[in-house]
Amino acid sequence: MVIQDYYEILQVSPDADSDTISAAYRRLRDQYDPEKLRGAAKELVELAQQRLAVIEEAHAILSDPQKRAQYDAQRLAASPAEEVLDYRPLPPAQRAERPRNFNPRPKLAQPLSTDQIAGPTVTVIAILAVALTAVISGLIITGGGRAPIAAAPTATASMMDALETMIARAREFAEQNENDAQAWVDYANLLYDSVQIVREQAPDSLLYQQRLPRWIEAAKAYERVLELDPENAVARGDLGASRCFYGAGSGDQTFVIEGLKDLEAAVAARPEDTRLLLNLGLCLSSVQPPRTEEAIEVWKRIVALAPSGSPIAVEAQRLIDQARK
Numbered sequence: 001m002v003i004q005d006y007y008e009i010l011q012v013s014p015d016a017d018s019d020t021i022s023a024a025y026r027r028l029r030d031q032y033d034p035e036k037l038r039g040a041a042k043e044l045v046e047l048a049q050q051r052l053a054v055i056e057e058a059h060a061i062l063s064d065p066q067k068r069a070q071y072d073a074q075r076l077a078a079s080p081a082e083e084v085l086d087y088r089p090l091p092p093a094q095r096a097e098r099p100r101n102f103n104p105r106p107k108l109a110q111p112l113s114t115d116q117i118a119g120p121t122v123t124v125i126a127i128l129a130v131a132l133t134a135v136i137s138g139l140i141i142t143g144g145g146r147a148p149i150a151a152a153p154t155a156t157a158s159m160m161d162a163l164e165t166m167i168a169r170a171r172e173f174a175e176q177n178e179n180d181a182q183a184w185v186d187y188a189n190l191l192y193d194s195v196q197i198v199r200e201q202a203p204d205s206l207l208y209q210q211r212l213p214r215w216i217e218a219a220k221a222y223e224r225v226l227e228l229d230p231e232n233a234v235a236r237g238d239l240g241a242s243r244c245f246y247g248a249g250s251g252d253q254t255f256v257i258e259g260l261k262d263l264e265a266a267v268a269a270r271p272e273d274t275r276l277l278l279n280l281g282l283c284l285s286s287v288q289p290p291r292t293e294e295a296i297e298v299w300k301r302i303v304a305l306a307p308s309g310s311p312i313a314v315e316a317q318r319l320i321d322q323a324r325k
Contacts, residue, residue: 005073006058014072018063025059036155047081119197166190174221181228185235192238208249215246236271239264241279256286274302274312281319292323298322 007014010024032052034045046241061067142250170187177183195214222239240262247255265279270276277298286293302316 002199003305004054004058006062009054009058010062014075021059021062025063027060028055055143126154143307164194167194174224178224179228181225181232182219184224184228185232188218188225188235188238191218191221192242195245200251203249212246212249215242215249219243219246231269233266233269234276235274236262237270237276237279240264240266240283244279244283244286248283253288256283256288259283274306274316277302277305278312278316278319281316285319285323296320296323 007016010021010028012020012024012084016024028051032048032055033054034048060163063073116302163305167187167190170190173178174183174187180260191214195208195211198211200206200207219239219242222235222242225235225237229235240259242259243260243262245281247253247257247259260280260283263283266276267273267280281295281302282296284291284298299316303320306313306316
């Protein structure tokens with residue numbers, strides 16, 4: 001017997017407590033409120049209503065202890081071990097494109113025991129370390145007026161909430177230690193990763209448009225890094241990528257041009273840094289008109305520099321092939 005995975009619908013782990021379930025329900029109910037689509041195509045409104053109905057159903061079951069216990073028993077009996085989703089954090093994006101064969105929905109041979117799930121951290125340093133392994137994404141994301149985009153990789157609501165908490169605490173830590181360049185790097189990287197995963201999975205989505213301003217927040221944090229450490233080429237490259245991705249997403253070429261200058265300067269300082277080269281090529285392809293041939297040459301350098309078959313070499317070759325179509 002196949003039953004709906006209410007935990008997946010609410011984006012929470014099967015061991016989530018009632019507060020986490022309530023918070024996830026409120027967030028999703030607001031996200032799929034049909035009133036927000038007033039004036040949109042009828043199909044979009046209907047999709048939102050359908051999704052909201054499923055969310056309401058999931059919450060009705062999981063918020064009632066007795067119904068939840070009965071559901072858990074049915075779910076366990078209906079799901080073979082190989083069908084259990086792995087709810088642990090996905091590997092970090094680390095401010096880079098994921099290879100296209102990346103599996104965002106891994107499964108476990110056996111269900112996770114409680115001691116396999118990481119508990120909350122209590123220090124800022126630990127929070128920053130865990131943050132680099134946390135990944136966020138949307139639920140079923142739709143572009144403005146377009147057909148629904150396939151579901152992006154699922155992260156639990158608790159992970160998403162935890163990442164936002166990490167960002168807030170990293171910002172607070174950086175502001176309290178305003179002359180600590182590494183504190184600003186950590187904060188900027190968290191902002192970068194929190195929007196990068198959405199850009200790489202659903203660049204045309206409504207969620208990505210909502211998150212676009214975060215590129216500017218990241219850029220400002222990287223600017224602070226460079227005030228403290230002017231020779232930090234990696235930070236300059238990430239500043240450039242943040243500006244460029246914001247400009248490409250918002251249609252403002254001023255940011256694309258500024259970002260391109262920063263990336264070119266970063267690559268000049270670190271000519272064999274393949275991640276900087278990848279972003280330089282992406283920025284060149286975002287200029288209007290696109291500087292496609294220059295981007296291809298940059299990506300060819302990655303293929304020559306990176307180990308054959310490595311994720312970044314595979315991604316560079318994919319971008320080359322895509323640009324030549």
